[in-house]
């Protein structure tokens with residue numbers, strides 16, 4: 001499906017605030033794709049569609065999960081805020097003809113994952129550092145992302161852990177694993193100097 005059609009459906013399906021956020025993610029994803037040599041058109045499509053399932057009523061979300069045999073892990077089951085990643089991935093394959101790779105970036109946009117592709121990293125970051133976001137850590141990550149995606153991701157994941165602690169939310173193991181991976185890689189780089 002063409003970008004314009006996806007944007008139209010996103011506008012109809014989302015609140016104004018979330019639609020503006022999605023436009024911001026699409027724009028930032030294109031900026032990052034340009035810097036790092038990824039497909040800009042694909043980045044834009046994934047960006048506008050990434051939160052397409054975020055505002056589904058809980059009952060509808062659960063129905064969708066059942067109907068499509070979507071497997072939510074133990075932590076996801078306890079945190080409804082995480083459901084829209086896997087549901088959104090299925091929806092975009094079903095409605096927007098997204099490829100598996102594109103949908104995978106939507107699966108990974110919330111918690112991150114140690115096996116993220118370049119596109120996954122771009123979408124993960126664009127979601128947090130798009131221009132409507134004003135959290136101090138996100139503003140810092142916005143600058144860092146221009147030269148170092150992994151370092152920017154580490155800033156975001158540290159912020160995610162802090163957020164979960166203050167909200168008494170469960171911290172997804174994907175977040176911890178990804179932080180540890182980047183910290184260890186940085187350590188190796190330091191040792192090689």
Ligand SMILES: [Fe+2]
Pocket residue numbers: 050051054084109110127
């Ligand atoms: Fe999201």
Ligand SMILES: [Fe+2]
Pocket residue numbers: 021025050051127
């Ligand atoms: Fe988002």
